[in-house]
Amino acid sequence: MRYLVDFAIVGGGIAGLLSGYFLQKDYKVVILDKRGLLKGASGAAGAFLFPKVGKKSKYTDFINSAIVKSIKFYEEVGVRVYKKGVLILPRNKKDIEKFKEYEKFITFSFEKRDGGFFFDLGSVINPEDVKDKLRVDFVEAEFDGIKKEGDYFVIGDIKARNLILARGYEEDIEYLKIRPIWGERIEISGKWDKIEHFYHKNCSVGEVNGRLKIGATHKRDCLGCKENKEEAMELIKKAKEIINIYDFKIEDIKGGFRAGSVDYFPIVDKVINIDKTLTKAIVKGALPRSVKYEDNLYVINGMGGRGFSNAYVCAKMLYDYIKYNKKPSLNSLRLFIKWARRDGEEYLNAKSS
Numbered sequence: 387m388r389y390l391v392d393f394a395i396v397g398g399g400i401a402g403l404l405s406g407y408f409l410q411k412d413y414k415v416v417i418l419d420k421r422g423l424l425k426g427a428s429g430a431a432g433a434f435l436f437p438k439v440g441k442k443s444k445y446t447d448f449i450n451s452a453i454v455k456s457i458k459f460y461e462e463v464g465v466r467v468y469k470k471g472v473l474i475l476p477r478n479k480k481d482i483e484k485f486k487e488y489e490k491f492i493t494f495s496f497e498k499r500d501g502g503f504f505f506d507l508g509s510v511i512n513p514e515d516v517k518d519k520l521r522v523d524f525v526e527a528e529f530d531g532i533k534k535e536g537d538y539f540v541i542g543d544i545k546a547r548n549l550i551l552a553r554g555y556e557e558d559i560e561y562l563k564i565r566p567i568w569g570e571r572i573e574i575s576g577k578w579d580k581i582e583h584f585y586h587k588n589c590s591v592g593e594v595n596g597r598l599k600i601g602a603t604h605k606r607d608c609l610g611c612k613e614n615k616e617e618a619m620e621l622i623k624k625a626k627e628i629i630n631i632y633d634f635k636i637e638d639i640k641g642g643f644r645a646g647s648v649d650y651f652p653i654v655d656k657v658i659n660i661d662k663t664l665t666k667a668i669v670k671g672a673l674p675r676s677v678k679y680e681d682n683l684y685v686i687n688g689m690g691g692r693g694f695s696n697a698y699v700c701a702k703m704l705y706d707y708i709k710y711n712k713k714p715s716l717n718s719l720r721l722f723i724k725w726a727r728r729d730g731e732e733y734l735n736a737k738s739s
């Protein structure tokens with residue numbers, strides 16, 4: 387029997403899960419994922435929620451506002467937030483100079499410590515706890531492209547009026563140019579200096595339930611990357627630049643690809659119909675005559691290295707778009723124009739040949 391829903395969400399990472407969580411208040415929703423819920427990048431994440439230190443910019447403002455809002459949300463829904471504070475340290479000499487400049491832009495309460503900034507707000511959550519607290523209908527299944535029967539999207543036994551693509555780094559919408567960035571998060575048991583709070587330098591470090599969690603994502607162009615002990619040892623080396631670790635046993639290694647957009651901001655939108663929008667090449671300074679969208683097809687992606695806070699803001703934005711037709715500020719037109727100006731002519735030539 388066919389399973390009829392208002393929304394099928396492809397991808398059960400934090401972006402898909404939170405989108406489903408909000409939409410299920412008003413619609414029948416199912417999430418499908420080939421790996422399971424919170425298994426992709428979301429299963430690898432340290433799920434640290436740390437403020438960003440930097441010059442005043444739209445990006446820093448966005449990240450920091452998402453941190454505050456998401457912590458409040460997780461607390462409200464009963465996810466345990468380990469709010470011990472974070473000490474953000476400069477990575478090198480250049481950073482020491484930059485930090486002097488950044489101080490005036492910090493909008494949270496902070497203390498200066500060891501050449502860095504300590505924020506009370508720095509927190510960690512556990513993705514397993516998020517999964518337990520945010521229940522959404524789920525089916526393990528692989529999506530292999532768009533198939534329609536009349537007005538409905540069909541994926542195996544699921545028939546959906548609307549489809550949301552939340553596929554992380556595996557998203558293949560041409561104009562989005564999603565970039566995979568590989569990283570690992572490990573957990574070790576053993577002996578280290580007593581630590582009262584979390585740290586961030588070349589990696590994020592925190593003690594939760596007697597284990598030390600260490601995570602970083604940094605490798606571009608490494609689609610063949612797999613979890614490996616050498617990288618885990620590199621992470622331990624980086625953590626040792628922050629705290630003394632005397633003895634350790636690696637208990638868990640998780641690797642994954644975070645998904646980044648070319649301008650680092652996430653994307654929340656309907657999918658643009660390339661062929662109907664790109665009718666002729668777009669030169670620098672020009673805009674498409676009119677933007678045409680695919681019917682009932684949405685995308686949420688580009689959560690970057692801060693998916694557990696960004697996804698909260700993005701999923702709310704997607705809900706507001708669907709429910710109230712409020713155009714998302716993180717819509718994808720900016721990326722479409724960038725792509726069309728650079729690659730549009732080649733795309734049109736390939737299509738006509």
Ligand SMILES: Cc1cc2nc3c(=O)[nH]c(=O)nc-3n(C[C@H](O)[C@H](O)[C@H](O)COP(=O)(O)OP(=O)(O)OC[C@H]3O[C@@H](n4cnc5c(N)ncnc54)[C@H](O)[C@@H]3O)c2cc1C
Pocket residue numbers: 396397398399400401402418419420421422424425426427428429430431432433434435527528529530552553554555556568569570571590601602603640641642643644645686687688689690691692693694695696
């Ligand atoms: C090592 C590491 C450490 C990180 N640390 C932090 C951190 O401390 N704090 C933080 O906030 N963020 C962190 N991040 C970033 C964060 O994990 C990501 O931004 C976030 O998980 C992205 O969520 P997502 O839902 O967009 O993608 P994903 O979690 O990757 O989910 C996408 C899902 O789509 C599914 N999918 C794709 N294609 C298909 C298909 N064809 N059919 C069915 N299913 C499909 C995949 O199986 C996957 O489960 C870290 C990332 C990594 C890799």
